[in-house]
Amino acid sequence: MNGETDRADGGAVNATDADRADLKLVAFLCNWCSYAGADMAGTSRMLQPSQVRIIRLPCTGRMDPLLVLKAFQEGADGVLVSGCHPGDCHYNDGNYYARRRLELLKRMLAVRGIEPERFQYTWVSASEGARWADVVQAFTTDIESLGRLGATVAGGGGG
Amino acid sequence: MRIGVFICECGTNIAATVMTQKVADAALALRDVYHSESIQYTCSDPGQRTVMAAVQKHNLDRVVIAACSPRMHETTFRRTVAKAGVNPFMMEMVNIREHCSWIHDDTDEATEKAIDLMAMGVAKVREEVPLFTSKVPVTSEVLVIGGGVAGIQAALDIADAGIPVTLVEREPTLGGNMARLDKTFPTLDCSSCILTPRMVEVKHNQDIRLIVNAEVEAVRGYIGNFEADIRKKATCVDEEKCTGCYICVEKCPSKAPDEFNAGVGESKAISIPLPQAVPLVASLRKEHCRRYIKGKCGVCEKVCPADAIDYEQEDRIFTDKFGAIVVATGYELFDWKTAYPNLGGGHYPDVITAMQYERMLSASGPTEGHIRRPSDGAEPRNIVFISCVGSRDESIGRPFCCNVGCMYLAKQAILTKEHIPDSQSYIFYMDMRAVGKDYEQFYRRAQRDAGAIYLRGRVGKIYPLDGKLMVMGADTLSGQQLEVAADLVVLATGFTASDGAAELAQRLNIPYDQFDFLSESHPKLRPVETTTGGIFLAGTCQGPKDIPDTVAQASAAAAKVIGLVSRDEMETSPMVAEVNHMRCIGCWKCIEVCPYKAIEKQKLRDGRQVAIIIESLCQGCGICNVACPPSVVSLRGYTDNQLISEVVEVLR
Numbered sequence: 050m051n052g053e054t055d056r057a058d059g060g061a062v063n064a065t066d067a068d069r070a071d072l073k074l075v076a077f078l079c080n081w082c083s084y085a086g087a088d089m090a091g092t093s094r095m096l097q098p099s100q101v102r103i104i105r106l107p108c109t110g111r112m113d114p115l116l117v118l119k120a121f122q123e124g125a126d127g128v129l130v131s132g133c134h135p136g137d138c139h140y141n142d143g144n145y146y147a148r149r150r151l152e153l154l155k156r157m158l159a160v161r162g163i164e165p166e167r168f169q170y171t172w173v174s175a176s177e178g179a180r181w182a183d184v185v186q187a188f189t190t191d192i193e194s195l196g197r198l199g200a201t202v203a204g205g206g207g208g
Numbered sequence: 209m210r211i212g213v214f215i216c217e218c219g220t221n222i223a224a225t226v227m228t229q230k231v232a233d234a235a236l237a238l239r240d241v242y243h244s245e246s247i248q249y250t251c252s253d254p255g256q257r258t259v260m261a262a263v264q265k266h267n268l269d270r271v272v273i274a275a276c277s278p279r280m281h282e283t284t285f286r287r288t289v290a291k292a293g294v295n296p297f298m299m300e301m302v303n304i305r306e307h308c309s310w311i312h313d314d315t316d317e318a319t320e321k322a323i324d325l326m327a328m329g330v331a332k333v334r335e336e337v338p339l340f341t342s343k344v345p346v347t348s349e350v351l352v353i354g355g356g357v358a359g360i361q362a363a364l365d366i367a368d369a370g371i372p373v374t375l376v377e378r379e380p381t382l383g384g385n386m387a388r389l390d391k392t393f394p395t396l397d398c399s400s401c402i403l404t405p406r407m408v409e410v411k412h413n414q415d416i417r418l419i420v421n422a423e424v425e426a427v428r429g430y431i432g433n434f435e436a437d438i439r440k441k442a443t444c445v446d447e448e449k450c451t452g453c454y455i456c457v458e459k460c461p462s463k464a465p466d467e468f469n470a471g472v473g474e475s476k477a478i479s480i481p482l483p484q485a486v487p488l489v490a491s492l493r494k495e496h497c498r499r500y501i502k503g504k505c506g507v508c509e510k511v512c513p514a515d516a517i518d519y520e521q522e523d524r525i526f527t528d529k530f531g532a533i534v535v536a537t538g539y540e541l542f543d544w545k546t547a548y549p550n551l552g553g554g555h556y557p558d559v560i561t562a563m564q565y566e567r568m569l570s571a572s573g574p575t576e577g578h579i580r581r582p583s584d585g586a587e588p589r590n591i592v593f594i595s596c597v598g599s600r601d602e603s604i605g606r607p608f609c610c611n612v613g614c615m616y617l618a619k620q621a622i623l624t625k626e627h628i629p630d631s632q633s634y635i636f637y638m639d640m641r642a643v644g645k646d647y648e649q650f651y652r653r654a655q656r657d658a659g660a661i662y663l664r665g666r667v668g669k670i671y672p673l674d675g676k677l678m679v680m681g682a683d684t685l686s687g688q689q690l691e692v693a694a695d696l697v698v699l700a701t702g703f704t705a706s707d708g709a710a711e712l713a714q715r716l717n718i719p720y721d722q723f724d725f726l727s728e729s730h731p732k733l734r735p736v737e738t739t740t741g742g743i744f745l746a747g748t749c750q751g752p753k754d755i756p757d758t759v760a761q762a763s764a765a766a767a768k769v770i771g772l773v774s775r776d777e778m779e780t781s782p783m784v785a786e787v788n789h790m791r792c793i794g795c796w797k798c799i800e801v802c803p804y805k806a807i808e809k810q811k812l813r814d815g816r817q818v819a820i821i822i823e824s825l826c827q828g829c830g831i832c833n834v835a836c837p838p839s840v841v842s843l844r845g846y847t848d849n850q851l852i853s854e855v856v857e858v859l860r
Binding site: 089142 | 279
């Protein structure tokens with residue numbers, strides 16, 4: 050993926066290497082599945098793009114949708130949440146709460162002028178190191194193709 | 209506030225990709241950081257001593273360690289800083305190995321990322337407050353649910369450590385499925401000969417209280433302090449008086465299905481499941497009893513020499529406290545009839561299950577060890593066994609292997625040859641799975657010594673012809689379609705979770721999978737624990753397995769339980785939720801979402817009702833933190849401020 054797409058809406062025109070390196074991506078991972086899956090990707094030395102910064106949560110049930118908005122407001126270009134697969138939550142049903150909350154959030158992002166694709170959530174188990182590496186790659190590529198989040202959106206809220 | 213930052217080189221594991229000294233230098237530029245250094249191996253003894261010395265020299269009160277995954281060494285470094293006088297929960301680990309040095313090859317990028325991650329750790333640790341573990345007393349008594357071989361093994365092992373056990377069994381006798389088996393693979397040990405002495409040991413062990421005909425109806429509390437309601441169902445027989453003389457069974461005029469014998473033969477409304485039953489006590493099933501159906505009878509009461517029949521008996525509820533619970537509720541066999549109309553769907557009497565065949569093989573079974581066709585009582589010559597009936601079949605939504613079918617069919621083929629020397633066994637199989645100790649040799653023995661013919665393929669159809677059953681199937685090795693004329697067809701039906709397993713799991717608050725098998729906490733490292741502290745799994749309730757694995761798991765669960773309840777008190781994690789009572793509005797959203805029933809209403813002195821967290825029940829998931837409308841429920845260690853400070857720092 051070169052990410053150098055001409056976009057009609059002017060979001061990212063001919064993104065340069067420097068722009069790509071500057072992308073700020075935040076990922077919230079539950080401790081029991083996805084964080085462990087990311088550990089496993091590391092143990093298996095699966096090379097990944099380096100822009101993602103991981104924040105550890107006990108459970109995606111702790112994932113406050115407001116944290117996603119806060120991240121965008123502070124200048125994140127993409128936010129990713131990853132937890133245990135539905136049915137496998139360490140706390141029985143934390144990820145079901147997360148799914149409802151985050152799905153609703155995803156639909157509301159456009160209202161804030163944020164492309165919904167900038168926010169993604171997924172499920173990666175502790176044994177799916179390869180899947181985590183794929184998720185990071187795909188997520189990074191997606192946000193690269195969207196480019197930096199416009200300064201007007203990031204700065205405008207204040208909320 | 210004085211923060212110390214330590215960057216681990218992990219030999220070259222980190223240092224090869226991350227310029228650790230540069231990360232350490234960047235740390236010093238951050239507010240409140242008074243010391244930073246790069247250490248070759250931080251987790252090593254000298255490494256830990258370096259951290260402790262720096263903490264003392266620079267009078268640090270918070271520590272950030274950038275090293276491997278916190279899942280690896282968080283506990284290690286909490287202990288390290290605690291030894292140096294820092295509250296162990298004021299240590300934050302940052303993962304620059306699995307999440308950085310091992311997954312990047314560009315040194316500049318990796319170093320930049322490591323600096324970001326380190327700074328996030330510093331931002332988070334700034335928001336930390338000292339936390340203290342609390343201690344709760346531990347009840348020593350243990351509850352074991354299920355009296356099959358797993359529950360028996362666990363109960364005996366626990367009682368051997370001098371710990372009192374209550375063993376609850378739903379059926380009238382101990383023994384479970386294993387008591388129904390004739391012999392066991394691969395040694396051909398007689399199943400009752402090895403199991404019934406263990407059953408008797410349970411009965412005579414002074415530390416075990418056995419409650420049969422009983423179910424666990426409700427469980428409250430938490431690790432070390434459970435409280436369970438156990439319902440003992442009325443059986444119309446006083447267990448204290450009954451001597452197991454069988455007179456009532458002989459005289460009872462009401463016939464009833466023989467569940468213990470898998471429907472081979474008939475039983476009575478009042479019955480004793482097997483001669484070696486423990487306890488050896490009759491029980492009456494009202495749904496089959498003439499007295500309860502037609503309103504008149506009373507034969508058992510008249511003939512009982514011990515005056516043990518009590519038609520007025522009612523269910524009783526026992527409530528007791530337990531420190532730990534072992535779930536050993538076992539399995540049931542898959543009911544194949546609706547799923548496999550092509551195998552006759554139950555319309556041909558001479559198509560039976562392997563468990564029914566097992567009961568025929570048993571000398572103490574309904575046919576006294578004689579193999580008989582159900583249709584005409586004749587001794588069969590050609591016997592066809594079919595593997596994987598309800599196992600490894602995605603078309604009926606059962607993709608898993610039963611783990612024992614291959615071996616028990618090999619066993620039954622060997623036993624068939626012993627019972628009927630001129631018989632011929634045919635075994636349709638998918639793949640041969642003989643993975644235990646001595647299993648492969650046992651399977652070869654079925655072929656070589658018992659002359660069983662193995663045909664690799666699925667059976668397509670069974671149809672009757674001239675008093676025989678024609679079994680049509682594929683032989684995928686020769687690529688031919690075959691037909692075998694069988695006198696008797698035996699189906700190796702797969703395992704299903706025991707009836708009510710999911711409901712019990714819900715009562716216990718433990719997870720279960722899509723097939724209702726109960727889930728262990730971690731498949732490799734916590735195989736007998738559940739995700740709920742103090743509740744352990746043993747045997748086939750967790751998934752299909754054979755007797756050796758079941759017993760090994762039961763002993764493992766017992767060891768875990770003994771370790772837990774041997775202590776007088778236990779530490780609980782302080783990283784749980786807390787409520788700011790001043791600002792709680794009493795909406796109870798937190799109570800609604802809590803998966804552990806760990807939040808209760810409490811009336812304050814000023815009359816307001818607020819939510820309070822029962823810390824020993826809270827597992828620290830944080831769902832309530834997000835649900836709280838005024839944001840006054842807070843998960844310690846992952847507070848809003850901590851997470852926001854990480855977000856703000858990384859995007860600065």
